[in-house]
Amino acid sequence: MVAGRYRLRSVLGSGSMGTVWSAYDEFLHRQVAVKEMKVPPGIPASQADELRERTLREARAIAVLSHPNVIILHDVAREDDQPFVVMELLPSRSLAHILRDHGPLTVEQAAAVGIAVASALEAAHAAGITHRDVKPGNVLVASDGRIKLTDFGIARNVSEATMTRTGIMLGSPAYIAPEVASGGAVIPAADLWGLGATLFAAVEGHPPYDADGDPLETVGKVVNGKVPKPKSGPLADVITALMKKEPGDRITLREVRHRLYPLQTKTPLDLFGPELFRTPDGKKTSAQPDATDTQVIKTVLPDKPEKKAGESSSELATDPGPLPFLRPPTPAPAPAPAPEAATVFAPPPRLSRRGTAATAALVAIAILLFLLAAGGGFALARTVGGQPLLPPAAEPRTTPNGPTDVPAPSLVQQSGDAGYATGTGGQFGLAVPEGWQKFVAPHSTRLGVSTVVQYVSPDGRRSLRLERLAGYFKQFTGEGEYITWLKQTYPSDAFQLFGPEPAEDGKGTKLTYRTTEHGTLPDGGDKAVTRVTFVYLLKSGASLWVLSVTAPVEQEDATRQDVFDRIATTLSVSD
Known part of the structure; x- marks a missing residue:
């Protein structure tokens, strides 16, 4: 039981950054998903606290998103000083698992995914949030036709740097944008690359870069290698326009939607049939991580000094105010006095009922006299000046489109x-x-x-x-x-x-x-x-x-x- 309310039931997925549980909200009596945040191994205690604090701050930022293609964040709970993010539970399969079990999508299916993810990212960017980990594993497809983007768990405030001072980089090597992989600033254009790489995987059946080998080697290919070309087809131009090495050369999310809308002639409910939501025999379960899971990559950054003890990280998002669940330090209880030294305090004297009533009456009389004096003075001044006691009623200037003043x-x-x-x-x-x-x-x-x-x-x-x-x-x-x-x-x-x-x-x-x-x-x-x-x-x-x-x-x-x-x-x- 988390926070005395959320009962964990079964593991839905697990990776280096956390475990997602199917859970039940005992208070509202509904199914929810609870993400248990993990601290990567080898992280110093001070930075572990920083990561937990960032989780709470990011959850607060993400909570402002309300969009049909974004998983809803319900709550942030804390148990044993560990943060748990409570989200909407969507009975679905990730796009990564659909691709793994059933192969590439059709043009219409890929277009529907692209439209949904682009819409979700537009809402996030409008709120100043960059997802930073757009990939098939974070795209959920439900049997009722809903397509949602999830796991903003490593989404960063746009002012944050890509890597911390200790050289930790978060992301999925096969889908990470080149400028992010090389240590550049995290900007919304990185999500455009992630969307392009996701569409590449959707039509090709595999990620644009090999994620089976060493993650650093994959990152090296992303930064220094050529951008892979998708096979010719209706989506090729969109994917190519998104996967540009220069962030400023990528097309906008609005343009993505304009190009993809004509390619989708059916509703997602008709595009994603029930056969896609059955796992074939012999395949690994969804609880097992894919090779493209988000990873923590230790890199060597000689130009960035190690953080000294007690030094705050410049990459930490701006403090939005008091964080939830922060408890003030509990003062140590004062030692009880010895029985022989105990002091007996007499209770303060109580006012009699008559004294209290008399005091209230005097206060009321004083207020009444003050109001009469003020009102009389005002009336006298208006009368002497030849002005009416009440000012004329102001007529607000309005038009059919609203007030002018x-x-x-x-x-x-x-x-x-x-x-x-x-x-x-x-x-x-x-x-x-x-x-x-x-x-x-x-x-x-x-x-x-x-x-x-x-x-x-x-x-x-x-x-x-x-x-x-x-x-x-x-x-x-x-x-x-x-x-x-x-x-x-x-x-x-x-x-x-x-x-x-x-x-x-x-x-x-x-x-x-x-x-x-x-x-x-x-x-x-x-x-x-x-x-x-x-x-x-x-x-x-x-x-x-x-x-x-x-x-x-x-x-x-x-x-x-x-x-x-x-x-x-x-x-x-x-x-």
């Missing part, structure tokens, strides 16, 4: 990283409206690959967006190319540009544009929604930073004065 938000200073999509630089400081929700996602256009950090107002009507186009000024001489691209993004009759003009600070450029979107109402009529966007363009080194605030056109003046003008002056960047 919105209160000026309070700003809070924040810092972040807008460079993880490219792996270099990108630190910024910015005051953002308090209470606006943050989202982080990669963005790929003909101007290059970038990272978008976006903040959305609670009502969803206004948004703040910060984007860094790394290396922009290595290709273009000014902001004109960005403005040209911006115009081409919208239909000519739905885009109106004002500017550009130099910013007041003399450093950047400002421009404003309006866009109109049309939608169909339930009664068949047309609804046009016009939005206004204020933009601040700033050059830093070879990068172009784009700060923009978008709002309904009815809130144009309030948004410019109370949000954009105040925020633009707070932006600080380092390239």
Whole structure:
């Protein structure tokens, strides 16, 4: 029994990073999956504690994901100081086991898998989470047609490095991205490679690189060898476009879905028949690990010093606040006094019922006198000034699209990283409206690959967006190319540009544009929604930073004065 609630029943799978159990939730009376986290052998005690803490932090980050193609995380429990991750139990088989027992998938089956995994990764990346271990073993296919991505257990905060200072690398050698295998930054583009390698295995029946030999040898082939080519077919172009050595050359997840949708003409329920969920006689059971399981690889990193005793790891994710289940140290019980030295304390005197009532009455009278005095003074001042006692009722200015007046938000200073999509630089400081929700996602256009950090107002009507186009000024001489691209993004009759003009600070450029979107109402009529966007363009080194605030056109003046003008002056960047 874990945490007095989850009763472990049987092992579903086991690897170097943990064991997954089928379990029963005694409180909610439902089946769940419980992952028991393991500490790799040979890890010092201090780093073992760090790994456990990271597990709790990552679970907290992953819990924000709610997507039909992502396994749901229910809870994180602790038993004997060991973390247990409680997840949705999906009666299914992993894609790795299906490939092992039944061979390659058909084109439609592989397309369905690709669409599901790409959708799951889009949701994860939008939340700032990189999976880092996309492979057939982490893709679950259920007999009812559901396809889900699981095991975000080694998913990292995007600011973390690939290897720790002791040279430990986590991942599946046959599916790990070249830049990750070589010790580069962990960025969302690594998941694109993993998706491509998974689709390669789906159509070929084997991983792109040999995982039967030494893991370091396999990693060497990934880093230094040629990228294997899939056999010709409808998915070959997608796989090739994903498995590019340069992260910036890989196609986006949205493009993957656009290319795969036409290839799937049936539902997954019809594509994955019951025969795929029976293990043929003589095959190994699913509890036995595959050769492509996640592994812990010890490498020699001469340029990274060993961590000294007591030194904290720079790779540890940012502290999100108090972690669950942390108990304050229990103070040692005070020694009981000897009987002969015992002191008898008399209880404090109690107020009589009459004294308590009298005290309450006096307080009430004092408050009443204060209110009467304040109210009388206010009324006297209004009367002498010839003003009515009550102010006129304010009429809120509204339009069919919402209120025109919105209160000026309070700003809070924040810092972040807008460079993880490219792996270099990108630190910024910015005051953002308090209470606006943050989202982080990669963005790929003909101007290059970038990272978008976006903040959305609670009502969803206004948004703040910060984007860094790394290396922009290595290709273009000014902001004109960005403005040209911006115009081409919208239909000519739905885009109106004002500017550009130099910013007041003399450093950047400002421009404003309006866009109109049309939608169909339930009664068949047309609804046009016009939005206004204020933009601040700033050059830093070879990068172009784009700060923009978008709002309904009815809130144009309030948004410019109370949000954009105040925020633009707070932006600080380092390239």
